[in-house]
Amino acid sequence: MTEQFQKQLDDYFEFLRFPSISTASEHAGDVRACGDWLVGKLGGMGMSVELHETPGYPVVVARNAHREGLNTVLIYGHYDVQPVDPLELWDSGPFEPELRDGRVWARGATDNKGQMMTHVLGVEQMLSERGELPVNLIFLFEGEEEIGSPNLVPFLESHKEELACDIIAVSDTGMVARGVPTMGYGLRGIACCEVTVRGPKGDLHSGLYGGAVANPATAVARLVASLHDADGNIAIDGFYDDVKPLEDWEREMWAQVPGVTREDILDTTGSPDVFGEPGYSSAERLWARPTAEVNGIGAGYQGEGSKTVLPAEAMAKFSFRLVPNQDPKDIAEKVEAHLIKHAPAGVSVEVHAGHDGKPYYADPNSAFGKAGQVALEKAFGKKPVLIREGGSIPIIKDMQDILGADSLLLGLALPDCQIHAPNENFYVENFEGGIRMSQVLLDELSKVE
């Protein structure tokens, strides 16, 4: 291990030792201390740093000396982490980082302290070797990602001039497999809602009244069943209207991507079979097709044994994962219209919209996209795979909308990195690779005209 790399690991470990759990108010001081440490670190590298207070945890913004004519690159990350319980399942303390078996074990090791640190340390190395960067850089680090970034959109809105940039880089997603550099260029959006079905004013005896009034549990099940046809297509009028069709190159590319074959899905999930929209592979279903999922359903007696009750009420919670160019508000309206239209006789149906987020897409073969691909290939010695993600990171779309810049999703997490779970870890090879990649990336992005 070089002296330089040892120093980089030391910084990383120091950063990991802050229990910066944003969901737990007893750790408020730790989150702030972690942000302060970051300010010190970035200032020590010669960057000009601002700590912006928000109604929650501060946003840290750092810049190199900007020069006219250079491309401006914004790198986003977050210094807060998930809670650690159940603590007894950790093999070593979540805030006592350990290097073991080629990985660093700690809460935040991957999500997101490890990944954002590769950019910080890459920039530090570049600055110390060259005295300057080939781009105008803005680091934007928040402390509230794990609680849904409640204060970041207002911050972006009120600082959009200072944060104006040409391209954004984010390492907060995954590599599909070890040694396979991965660039993400799309995320699914989401629209949530809940339906309440009401029948009689109170639970009824199913013998005395069964057959003469509608059963809300049956009604809610019929509503859920109405969302799909028997083959698995979503049966809501106009649901697919704005879906951007898959391009041929995407289908060809994804057919080669490891980790998302039928066997991989069965192995990871333990499901008896894959199932989804006809005519699409698992990867296509996950990354480029929308879903209608029931996240919860409930009515009547769910305990042991039987209770012959006809329940007064039933509920179901839905989330719809959306793809470009579906609009969450439009989908919410279509869903509500569908549920009302399909409301079974004899019950009342009430729909409540929940939170939502837009899908994200940016052409991976734009000039900046290509630069990102080259950087990944140079850093990891292999052509990257181009994927979208099934999950939703609303802030990426918000930055696209507010700052007008696309994000290159340069994920370094591996499937067994255990993010949000006990024994979170980060492969040292990806920590090293990330520091390398960050520097190549700035060079490549600087060349884009």
Next chain:
Amino acid sequence: MTEQFQKQLDDYFEFLRFPSISTASEHAGDVRACGDWLVGKLGGMGMSVELHETPGYPVVVARNAHREGLNTVLIYGHYDVQPVDPLELWDSGPFEPELRDGRVWARGATDNKGQMMTHVLGVEQMLSERGELPVNLIFLFEGEEEIGSPNLVPFLESHKEELACDIIAVSDTGMVARGVPTMGYGLRGIACCEVTVRGPKGDLHSGLYGGAVANPATAVARLVASLHDADGNIAIDGFYDDVKPLEDWEREMWAQVPGVTREDILDTTGSPDVFGEPGYSSAERLWARPTAEVNGIGAGYQGEGSKTVLPAEAMAKFSFRLVPNQDPKDIAEKVEAHLIKHAPAGVSVEVHAGHDGKPYYADPNSAFGKAGQVALEKAFGKKPVLIREGGSIPIIKDMQDILGADSLLLGLALPDCQIHAPNENFYVENFEGGIRMSQVLLDELSKVE
């Protein structure tokens, strides 16, 4: 009030003061004391009484002096009662009977101490006035009805010779309205089952996996929805095969019965509308048509807000109310076959059969049935309505099967008698009417050849 009626009320109140709650082991002594009191009462009337021990509470059997050539009538009742909680909702003590506003208020006032007492006191009156009864009478009183009569079937089996009879009378059901004498001649049966639907080995993130594997919550909803067609007909192959069709006289009679019109059902249940099998009135749906009800359904997150989970498992509990001549075992098989056949792709489906009970039917216009109708008309001054009931009382069918005798269901409960609830009560007019009816009944039954 006559001196005789005052004495009858005193007996009734004494009987009500025993907290003979069979579900509560701390009341075991009270249940037994209540049975002992009954033995004393019946013995004091000059009947020969036997107290039969069972693995639970004793069965009390009493007989008058039987004479050759007379019809044998068995009168069934139960001396145990339901629990009383929530106690704070009672306007007077559940075991301190009070005569107030023309009703007697106490736990068991109607179900079943009041109703069975009318028979005991009717017989006492007849014996004291005539010295003998016009029939060979057998009283059969159990102390475990409210816990499902676990020991009665074995008792019937092992005493079928001593309990042999021509007809059975039971007052443990309802009058459809005040002043409307009511004879029941049918009860629905029941078959219960539970289905478990399993998908992935653990809950999944709906963003990361949604769309690529089947969702057990969706699958269970599709299974539930498959039980009916859109109109409300049950869609299980062969489900209606053995259903005894309604007879014209039943449809005509029930169209006149108060308490079961559309407006009555809406008023009692508070449902936004009636709903059920097309082509049948509410009364017909309740009393002569089978049902497929969901008593409980559950999967995933049912708390406040949203959680974008794809649940590993889902369940639903079903009960099917059956009518003559459906067989619960046969229906259970058809249901299981249906659920397996309709199991959605990508999940596993497991069906567990639950408890069941056969439907009951006896021709109300048989010779004994007609005698029952005449007795009701003479006692209450009005032609009785003939109904079936939507609920299930398995012991009635068991007595038909084991003793070979039909039951006349001569209910005296009114819809506002609050059985099983706080402020249970019995109309004094029905207590008086019952004592009258019991005597006319024995006279009428004695005439059947």
